[in-house]
Amino acid sequence: MIDEDEVSSPVSPPVRLSAEQELTLRRIEQFLYYEARLQDLHAYDDWEALWADDAVYWIPANGDNTDPETQMSIIYDNRSRIGIRVKQLKTGKRHTQTPRSQLARIIANIEFVGQNGNEFDVRANSFIHEESLRGPATWAARNEYRLRLVDGAFKLVRKKVVLVNNNKPIYTLSFLV
């Protein structure tokens, strides 16, 4: 159920891309597919290395835009906590991931939203099939990214994962999403 006062955000029209941005979008797509592959295959160190030092990894609860500074989120990690998350997975004693989830995800609707210097705002949808001891589960999310181009490679500065059912009871979410 949703709150009665929940309002929908305005939908912005698509951005008109320059020729250079068209090329950047292709590189962004490759980066997001790579991130998806690292997550699906539990390549924890390589995934952690994608994050910038000032990174924020956010999975809100109870809506698209609940304030993470006052409201509960499913994940609201700074860079240090992303590190703890990865370290815990790597102990081999993170029971919810021993055995690991088996995963395949589709990243689609990749959209170039804006550019500020060497930083790019991007949206994408993800659809994930998970198999675990419990059985199959599917996850659907609208993702928002801020990527920074540093020495020719992208870093994740911000990743927001809006699960479509984030206001409902959801199963354990212990793989990288």
Next chain:
Amino acid sequence: MQATPTAIPASRPRPDYGSLVQINRIHSSLYYDEQIYREEVERIWHKTWVYVGHTSEVPKRNDYVIKSIGPTPVLLVHNRHGEISLLQNKCPHRGNLLCAYQKGNRSSFTCPYHAWTFANSGELTGLAFADGYEGVDKSQFSLGKVPRIGIYRGFVFGSFATDGPSLEEHLGDARRALDQLLENSPEGELDLTAGFLQHRTQANWKFMVENETDGYHPGSVHSSIFQVASSPVPGLYKPESVALTRDYGNGHTEFDLRPAWRKAGKPMYWFNTSEERLPDYTQAMRKAYGPERARQIMIDGSPHIMIFPNLFIAEIQMFVIQPVSVNESIQHVTALQFKGAPDFNRRLRQQTMGSVGPAGFLLADDTEMYERNHRGAMINNPEWIVLTRGEKRETRDADGHRIGHSTDEVPQRGIWRHYLKLMTE
């Protein structure tokens, strides 16, 4: 999450609970048997006092939020007369679900099916096309009310039984833990404003209740996070710990961590921090309670108590356990927020978000165990699970409550003792 039907008549004679619940030996079928679950809904969830919500969740007149009593949804309303009440979310005309939103602010509810309108205090105030209802007594069609509501210092409980023990009798000495909790606020009050995460769990609700005060599991279930993040918590659940388990009776159980925190003797050590790092909070506490008492409160910390059957205060966060069916439950969880403590509250939220919910460093692993507990219960040999840990060293405190070492199964035996009483009385 919607309730599942529970009023299906029993298909076979009532189980012999006395033989299934032997206190230190429990039959696995208690976790997966459909008939037992239906009887639990009738005899526990729809009869005893069940925690519903907190008054700070409906602070303004006409605020409402959908909560539950067991599998049944209820509206927690701060009504137009300024009273806190619990209404059933069902139109008395044709039974339609009345309110489809999670929360909001309104003085009346209109059923979308035939537009019957009800005051948020329950009375029918308007009928569409009243000509077909000549001479009708509108007072016959009020919203269903939860017959009994009890509020202890902001904690709202409901009971579907029209009579029975009072809330005070039900809580007994477990009230002290709630008092201890509220002392952590300079204003003596909670302010639950951070919203709830809902963790869907494919397991029987009792696995959760039993685990909340199981001090034997942290060393293994949580070894991964203990290994990578430093905290005084692991030490509480080791053989040399001086922390205690306690059975308050009526199914309420706790870890009494105060002996361990007093041994350390450092304010806010229980929260893995210090007074210096929370200067505003420390100052507010000293002002409210005086320096000596404030120091003691901040050494003793926040309680760890499971109020039967569904309210779990885990030092920094609060869980509400909701059964949905015999093999599915929801863990609702939010950060505790203390009135008058903004700097402390911020850290409580951060710590809570790291620890609990579907992606939590702690609760994702607990929940993995619940789901494996349930699958294990359905394997038929051995039929029994064993709760004998610490049986021989169980003693009584000055008030006559059973106590044991922090890793002993004193709480689990206490929970089953009460369960047996409820299921057979």
